[in-house]
Amino acid sequence: METTIGFVTGVNGNLAKVEFTGSVRKNEVAYVIVDDKRLKGEVIRVNGGVASIQIYEMSNGIKVGDRVEFTGELMSVELGPGLLTQVYDGLQNPLPDLAEKCGFFLERGVYLDPIPDRDWEFSPSVKQGDKVEAGDTIGTVPEGLFTHRIMVPFILKGSWEVASIKEKGSYNVRSTVAVIRNQAGDEKELSMVFSHPIKEAVSCYTERLRPTEPLVTKIRCIDAFLPVAKGGTFCVPGPFGAGKTVLQHLEAKNADVDVVIVAACGERAGEVVEILKEFPELEDPRTGRTLMERTIIICNTSSMPVAAREASCYTAVTLAEYYRQMGLDVLLLADSTSRWAQAMREMSGRLEEIPGEEAFPAYLESTIAAFYERAGKVRLKDGSIASITIGGTVSPAGGNFEEPVTQATLKVVGAFHGLSRERSDARKYPAIHPMDSWSKYSGVVDMKRVEEARSILIRSNEINQMMKVVGEEGTSAEDYIIYQKGELLDAVYLQQNSFDPVDAVCVPERQKEEFDVLYDALMSQYDITDKKEIRGFFNQLRQEFLDWHGTIFETPEFAEQKAKVASFYKARIAG
């Protein structure tokens, strides 16, 4: 295809207007040539023969008349073996390689190959004459922990026949491993790498399933009270300093999934550095390998160009879909979707679109919904079940959840983990508000009993409010016990010490066992009437529970402390 050429006629911020001759597709990639640099951009609007291009880099130095080359291809990512362990920017530029080439700073106009150039041990899984279509596996390579499927590109249409396929052996990632032919006689060479447009969801599966299986995060408050399901979605809104990012890092570390994709979108660079330096050192308890081996980081931090921030979330979800097509469970954590929405707002302003609420574009809601809808549990064509779970943080202005991004997100997610400033100020971590938050999924503990426990918490909170007015002396002993029960539940189950090596990771079996004991303690009636004594009793009970948290699961000490907790509260049960 002939490439279309254009010339810049105007620049406003990172939006360039370009006159062109020939054909231009919306959302295709174009390069603006400034001196010897090629700046990547995307066509976001064509109007009256003029294309508006959003430039993914700083736009200084561009002048009217600069040459623009249109590629005819939509904004895409490269998919192939070697993606795991990589650190990319929002446009899939590998940052460590870039650092090697350019030093401390992110030079603009430098784009490197995202797929590491190396050989892989290829085993074919089809033979000449087999019929294949988009998403079918033609062979496999071993990538770290997984069998990485080499697939027919997801965007190919129709049915194809394998004309030739390489034998088992070691090949370069970019060398041709198969040739396929369709009925019209068109031939296509396939290597281990292909590209896929980031804004097009991959739909090469038989059916979508309901997310029913819990995604275990080993955080009690989430798994038991506010569960997330494999293939589900959840959001974590919270004011600054409430611990959104820390919570996401914990989830990235402990979640029971095969692949984790972290999209650091418009947040602090320092936080990405923590993952970068920490994950290669940490062991994944499921596999014994480092956590980095199951992780991909997409990082477009707050000082990197805004336009690429918008792309980074799509880049991340496309990589997630790629690994889902291999029958794996993928967790995508986006921090923060508000910055992504703000990037849309900036672009919308430059396009002089009519603004909606708080100047966000009118399509904010549908865009957010479309993004979260790319999560899901599916049955692939080979019968295997795979899933993508999306968790996004939201940074509402002023910590006020009534703002457009939080509201648009709440409409489409299956679980809401709202963080509260009061809880984080009181150093109650994780600072998820147990009463405001909700989840539509079922967790590791029987939901009926969880509801009963939650109603104690709500009642306890009411009594606490009342006590602020009438004082302790004006509260009945019965109410005071309920208040203390609520505090106990909060202190020993909802709160979790992420710095304690034992308590930080609470496996589901342990969560169940501890919940059973706690549930019994909460539902029992006690024959204590003196408030000081009540306080003392619950303080001691809390201490026993906390000591129990400190013991390692399935050891004699664990059983011993369990017995100690039980005998302590049972001694005071009424009757």
Add this chain to the structure above:
Amino acid sequence: MEKVYTKIESIVGNVVTVRAKNVRNADLALVGDSYATVIKLDKDLVSLQVFAGGQGVSTTDPVRFLGRPMMVSFSENLLGRIFDGAGVPRDNGPALTENMIPIGGPSVNPAKRIIPRKMIRTGIPMIDMFNTLVESQKLPVFSVSGEPYNQLLSRIAMQAEVDVIVLGGMGLKYDDYLEFRDTLEKGGAISHTVMFIHTASDPVVECTLVPDLSLAVAEQFALEGKKVLVLLTDMTNFANAQKEMAITMEQVPSNRGYPGDLYSCLASRYEKAVDFEGAGSVTILGVTTMPGDDVTHPVPDNTGYITEGQYYLKNGRIEPFGSLSRLKQNVNDKTRDDHRALMDGMIRIYAAYKESLEKKSMGFLMTEWDEKLLKYGELFESKLMDLSVNIPLEEALDTGWEILAECFEPNETGLKTSLIKERWPNKDAL
């Protein structure tokens, strides 16, 4: 070859337009004798933001394009000098033209960043002991107008163990500027200080350039291996200048009139804080005044999402609640073995003191324990929180133990027994 254009087509606010060819986006120009930058190109119509403002610009003023972006001279000669927001000397010294560097350069590759691990000592216990400042950290001081934030900054500037100080003043009252200058001169810190000062009466556009100038210079010093501390006061004025410019350019405002890219604007400045492996570092301490003491106002709110914590200055003291240094964990385990435990313990008791104080004000009965807490709170506030206290960290920790010993029995502090055995001042009490 410089071509001079003499037909200005429009003058709106600080923006003038002129028809010209071959002009690059973001280049510098001279309109009359004021600098201006190219902010928009539309065919041959060039929009220029005039630093000195649109006032008095005539349609026949000459416009010369300089063919380069905004730059600042960088050399050792900067030290001890004072410039305005356009980079012009305001101290009667010679203009510097050698070794020009562009401002607002690219951001640092995250893959090249390292985890910060060096403490900056300030001599202020509420910082050193409770919310340690760490090299390469970006921290704002949240405060309301009228608080002594500028005095706090100049004290930190004089006492912090750094090689170079860059002071960026935005919308400073002239008196405050003079006070900064005099304090630094008297303290002898001026010889390693560079100042970029925009006063309240200077043109608004220059206000928005101050952080970029300051940080470009700081970055170069850091690349040469220097430990640089950048003080920016007051970032709310910077944000307000951005707002003013955005509104005159008819941008759709997002929240209380601020432009939609306020977060990105602030982030691209604060994110210049960095520790270069094998070279120096840039640490940013800013001031963000909160209109009406409202932390949810767009400027402090966006700032909080960007920076690594904040110091909350209220009633002339750095409040322990609301203040947070997110990076303190990286360093406070290497200072002294009792630092972390004592820090947590003392704050926990101080929180209990606040509760007792509230109870007292509501007329509830004070128990013996409440009385102890009240005594503790008073001592804590006068001996550690007061801004005039100026002691090194070790002494502050010792003072902490003394306050505890004066008010409590060892087992009432909730501190580990082994630590108490080692550090409790009055061993007879054990």
